[in-house]
Amino acid sequence: MDNKEVIMKNFIERIIDKDLEQGKYTKIATRFPPEPNGYLHIGHAKSILLNYGLAQKYNGTFNLRFDDTNPTKEKTEFVDSIVADVEWLGAHYDGEIRFASHYFHDMYEAAVKLIKKGKAYVCDLTPEQIREYRGTLTEPGKNSPYRDRSIKENLDLFERMKNGEFEDGAKVLRAKIDMSSPNINMRDPIIYRVARMTHHNTGDEWCIYPMYDFAHPIEDAIENITHSICTLEFEDHRPLYDWVVQELEYVHPPKQIEFAKLYLTNVITGKRYIKRLVDQGIVDGWDDPRLVTIAALRRRGFTPESLKTFMELVGVAKSNSSVDYAMLEYCIRDDLKPKAPRVMAVLDPIKLVIDNYPEDKVEYLDAQVNMENPELGVKQVPFARELWIDRDDFMEEPPKKYFRLFPGNEVRLMNAYFVKCVSYEKDETGKVTVVHCTYDPETKNGTGFTGRKVKGTIHWVPVKFAVKVTARLYENLVDEEKGVYNEDGTVNLNPNSLTIVEDCYIEPAIKEAKPGDSFQFVRNGYFCVDTKDSTEEHLVFNRIVSLKSSFKLPKK
């Protein structure tokens, strides 16, 4: 291994290298452990791609496991959406989908084992008393009066907790660690509680449920996970994780490693905020293309490849920071540039009439499907006397350096002829309705014309062959000036986050488009056929990203 390679590795890879070198593990195993209480967002995509990427790199395995130990907020709808997202990202999980709830019996046995070792006890303090006894950051806690119950009594009480003999909250099982530990998580944390809740997998089988900090290391150990990667907020919980796997005497205990969460500037990732926008009908569901849930990114037209590139650029860090959304846009542009077919589309149409072009004539002109990728081949574009062009491409009184159409000026019609503006018509409100031009038959694209040059090239769509579609243009959902969240839990919305363009005309090649397909609308941006609202009769496009950007890749 040369030096360069070592430098390129992130801190997690360096830990893994060392573990493998020291023979701690022979093969690595990672997992993604979502709680099925909402849709996944771009931050979760980071965790998925990181865990899956490590498994791939080290020829190990990657598990998908639902951390469904807290039945209140969990739903099967979320399980299904999460599986779809993980699969779409291309993260192949090993074997079956796993559920923490499948290990409830093992967790119960593990608790019994701790009791038998004198390492856990049933406590009758009320929640308020437990809080009071816990102490503070500056003061040590106090031992519970129930701490010294005999093993026999604890075993009996714990079994009766399981059998439903006690009210919800009346008793808890606690780990017996150290009430004076500087780490509050180690002050005899609760590991089981009585709670009558119907679970989406196990129904009413259980009336006691394990706490996350106890359950998670057991789940990892049962699945022989080697590196349990989580986000920074769990750093203080690591001593408890280590305590659990040690006291339960697993032969190959898993190891927890924390990394910084991915934050994007000016986007909403908090589940409860998104849920509120969904519930209030402000957005069109969890997959509204303005959101950054994985489902929304997919619907907007982002690709798994673009997200992978993005995550690689962002890297894996030990401290929190925020990444510019423009970097994500950079990645999708870069991915689609050679892949997406290009079509001429007019979003704000104005008619152009070529006065000297025969009325009924139609010509088929050759055009490359994608100028930057000849492999995509050549198509034929019909050309006729009446065309749609973009309103922006004509001005009655142009400013300096405006090279597109204005009276007396000549431009190139993309893939076609040179045309010169001879006159224009206006309606009673003064709005330009028709631009008249003449064309020069000598200037046909690709026929070897070597005469005069023109500075502007504009795109066009023949009126007779135009396909009318709906295009949705997006801006940030959030008002960037004001910041994302308010103190009262509301978000600052941008009133212009969605513009619906109903009169969008596209060249006939677009008829082939299927839901989920992406195209470049030349000179405008990348668009994706919406998977929900588009039909065969009427296509609906979402703008993924515009073509222009001031974003530059940060220097590494």
Ligand code: ATP
């Ligand atoms: P909450 O706990 O608020 O419900 P969560 O985002 O932590 O939400 P989980 O389902 O527990 O949701 O997360 C699954 C995994 O994804 C965890 O390992 C978590 O650390 C990781 N994860 C969550 N958010 C991010 C993020 N922004 N960046 C990277 N990883 C994340």
Ligand code: MG
């Ligand atoms: Mg969580």
